[in-house]
Amino acid sequence: MTKSKKISTTAIKKTVKKSLGKKNGHKSAKDWVKAIVIALLLLLVFRTFIGQSFTVTSSRMEKAVMSGDHVYINKLSLGARMPVTILTIPFTENTLPFSSIPSFFDWITLPVMRIPGYSHVKHNDMLVFNYPYENDVPVDMKTRYVKRCVALSGDSIRIYNKTIFLNNVQIQSDSNNIQFRYRIVFKKGSIVTDKFWEKYNINEGNLSAERVYDCDVTLNQAYTLEQDSMITDVRPLKLDKDQGSTIYFPNNEKFNWNTDFFGPVKVPKKKDSVLLTIKNIPIYRRIIETYEKNKLEVTDKQIMINDVETRYYVFKQNYYFVLDDNRDDAKDSRFWGFLPEDHIIGKASFIWFSFNNSKSGSGKVRWNRIFKRL
Secondary structure, three states, rough: HHHHHHHHHHHHHHHHHHHHHHHHHOHHHHHHHHHHHHHHHHHHHHHHHHHEEOOOOOOOOOOOOOEEEEEEEEEEOOOOOOOOOOEEEOOOOOOOOOOOEOOOOEEEEEEOOOOOOOOOOOOEEEOOOOOOOOOOHHHHOOOOEEEEEEEEEOEEEEEEEOEEEEEOEEEOOOOOOEEEEEEEEEEEOOOOOHHHHHOOOOOOOEEOOOEEEEEEHHHHHHHHOOOOOEEEEEOOOOOOOOOOOOOOOOOOOOOOOOOOEEEEEEEOOOOOOOEEOOOOHHHHHHHHHHHOOEEEEEHHHHHHHHEEOOEEEEEOOOOEEEEEEEEOOOOOOHHOOOHHHHHHHEEEEEEEEEEOOOOOOOEEEHHHOOOOEE
């Protein structure tokens, strides 16, 4: 009986010690690690398949999104893209934080696949995508941009004197968001201070001559500036029709296109067939060679695809034509061509946080922009 009591007492002591140890943190440390790992895994799944944040760093879409805006990317809408680069450090982009060291290895990459979404790309959608013109990294590791979709697959687009024609129908510019470069001339003796630009909410511009400023403003801003007593002239700056250059798509001297006079060109659509000629092959060269991974050889008289002479090409995926809202300070499809569907990450949905990183307002939270829908 005494032995039984002794055993029972020992068991009770062990139980109490174990319980006390758990309260003191000996066991809870493992629980915390487990909880953190599970939370990180759930966050990784959320970022991969549902949505993630994107920080805007340029002024090219200024009136819609500003530098310092943290934008939520909706991946479910168009269907989440499956990971392509497997050997990558989670929760980083293509480089480690605060360095230029790559955060991935491209030893193993998978084909681009997308889970079906509940919607599709529409006109004027703000798309977040990987920059197509980068060649040395996998598609999901390319730099991320946000721009406005102007033309869909199968659309014909033409820009004439800054005006967009979509399928031969003129498209009106959004007078509140779309910016153009204007020349603003002040009266002699006018003193132009930072307060003047703050009054009209003008952030981009430069002094080009005495009393003459070239600024990026909307149509509504330009109209308001015309009424100011300090100003004598407000006029848009335009390129001439013959001011083409190889810096503009399709980056070939045979095409005399620029940002104000562009096209017409049809945006490629999946399964559509195009007649290839020596003249138009520069438009489709990058699609055939880079995006759809074919061997292309062009001579003075022949077009060879995968060592077979051909006159027609069938597109394997959809493409889109995107523009910056700041049309005269842009890096959009007018420079690098069509946006492949497999480069799209998702739609810019809303601004969840905004931090003013400009010189005049550095360190300030833009409370009026938080949860703004896009």
